[in-house]
Amino acid sequence: MACTHIDSAELRAPRPNQPVYREDCTQCFDSIDDPTGLDVCLLCFNGGCTGERNHSTVHHQRSGHPLVLNIRRTRKVVQRDEPPPKMSKLAIAADKEEDRYDTTTRVNCYSCRASNIDKSAGKLPAVVDGVMKALTFSRQEEVKAWEQEYAPCQHVQSLVQDQSSELKSKDLSQCASCDLKENLWLCLECGNLGCGRSQFGGVGGNSHGLAHADASSHGVAVKLGSITPEGSADVFCYKCNDEIIDPKLTEHLAHWGINIADREKTEQSLVEMQIEQNLKWDFSMTGQDGHESKPLFGSGLTGLKNLGNSCYISSVVQCLLSLPDFKERYTQSMTEPPLVSSPAEDLETQLRKLSDGLHSGRYSFPDPDAAGDTDAPNVVYQKGLAPAMFKHLVGRGHEEFSTMRQQDAFEFLMHLFKLITRSKHSDGLQDPVGSFQFALEQRLQCLSCKKVRYTVDEQDNISVPVPARRLESNNNATEGAGDQDSKPEFETVTLKECLDIFTGDEKVELTCPACGSKEGFLKRSRFKTFPKNLAVNARRFTLVNWVPTKLNIPVEVNDEPFDLGVYMSSGLQEGEELLPDDSRSQPSAFVPNQGALDQLLAMGFPEVRCKKALHATGNSDPEAAMNWLFSHMEDPDIDTPVELTTGNVASADQPMDDPDKIAQLNEMGIEAAKARKALRETDGDVMRAVDWVFSHPDDVDMADDSAGSTGGGARETPGSKGLPAEFQLQSIICHKGASVHAGHYVAFVRKLLPEMEAPHWVLFNDEKVAEAFDIDEMKKFAYVYFFRKL
Incomplete structure (x- = not known):
């Protein structure tokens, strides 16, 4: 039949x-x-499977689009005489599909029920050719994310060089302040030669270049060993704290007697060192005894392919979707997917797709092309699923997660929680993030008059401090150096000690609204309710040159259940007198959101700065606070303690009551009274107001807004008060590397494997899934712990 x-x-x-x-x-x-x-729709270019599930037919029935291009690919048999070349630069090599695959195509029409239509007929030639030559979605996103365009900054554009010519006769082979002869940075303003920072790529350095920049306020420096005759080099601006481009590099170097045409590149660039470091952090699949981990296959044992520094996503997804609440929520029938016009742009669809991919077992089988590491080349792993659509969707519009750079797994977990909570949960389906939510009660007691105040914050994680007690034999060791395979630098601590510190008393500098004393308060945080699932971030960081650097402090965590009930709040006690609640008439002392504060502290920022950032950005969003911190690092009073206040009453005619903004929040499902209060608390910023509502579900005074309220009643406090509150470790995210923004993440998950009576630990190392070894050692250095209430 002819197609019309x-x-x-x-x-x-x-x-x-x-x-x-x-x-x-x-x-x-x-x-x-x-x-x-696979069928590609020739009108909207949606991809639909044609096998048992036949999502191509589902797409046709819902959209009415008739024509599809069926694409089928089979791998060619290729003789491999040589290993693939080693990656040496940040670039996407041309990878011709036709060299590795045989591809067949045919055009079909669902409406006319015509198959194998002549591809040279009508408008088909241009459309089919366009589909086959177009970059695939995943490659298109990969190219966008890898594009790191360095640009000149204001400091290099306005660079004024000293007129002294002394450098022209100086030796350029040694730091001016020590005897180091590599990793040397030339100040383009005055010609000072200083060594670089030691943490970059493991290269030696005493940070004398940075010290010179701080002392002189000179900003722009070039790495001598990276200069090439073609005119490229590493140029860094200390004022911007970023790598830049110097359009007049040849001229600026010539001023100091350096002829760029005579230079020879002798050292790695910053990008090359980053790539080499990431390659070195490849997580070994071989134990200390030389035993190769046994690959695992089947339902719940499917790996996720690394899309380029995407291991932080894989580790979080494997831990989350292994939990019953998330598995049951997103493991739905695949015959009737969500009714949306663009499945690739729908979070519900992509989470169901991921859950099915990981749990169905359909994609977990040995792949001859997925060989083991060099120590065991004959071990065969699985190919792994490429979560390209999911990565694009959850990273879209985000400054960090939209890139191909390594990111912080804990920050990504919080970001994903926020996206899931904001997404639609229809047909009686519950928000699975609710299984992580609980109430944390904070008690403040004035040191002078002893009056108290209790506040309750809803949280979905805790970030616990890990005390750093350096072993005497390592007192002179470099902070953050090495990884968990090196000699221990710090005393082992227990999880109980970390929890004791987290729930213990802490002095805070606040003025008492009752007695006016500036002596301060004792602050204590305890659980008011307990979640089903508890995410714990272990804070093991310190700031080195304003870079969060990881400290390898062992934390003892057992598989046996432990009772969190000892940390439950007892609430207002008999004889305690409450501080006056005068927030409606005058400002009160600012109390930072504990969860957000913990996350900022975990990044290594000083507490004074963290509180200022939260106060300035709505007291709920750590990401917004972090951006504020980076943009105010140079403020002269950034470290000066000040008395922060909150709770100012806004009049009805203030811009925070803008009807358009309230209408925007109404469209997001936020009732008018809450919208009005949220806008007042966030200086009229709509997006911050949305975050405020989600982080302050019980902190909305509706007394003066009853006329504008749409009803709904008070929200029930999340979590459970049931005791005993016994929790057991279910999974962990481990990290190798000195910084959470480099290195490698893997996940370990307790699973009940076939033919085994008790749960066993399974290692998810991107696409490689295997039996775990040395799990006790891995638990000591985990970055994120997931516990489940029994």
């Missing part, structure tokens, strides 16, 4: 930046490598 749709006016080739989903189905992980191939 091949001349349709709607039929046109994809635009250059239009996503083309021709690798895997947008609603499951079936792909062009399956026996029946």
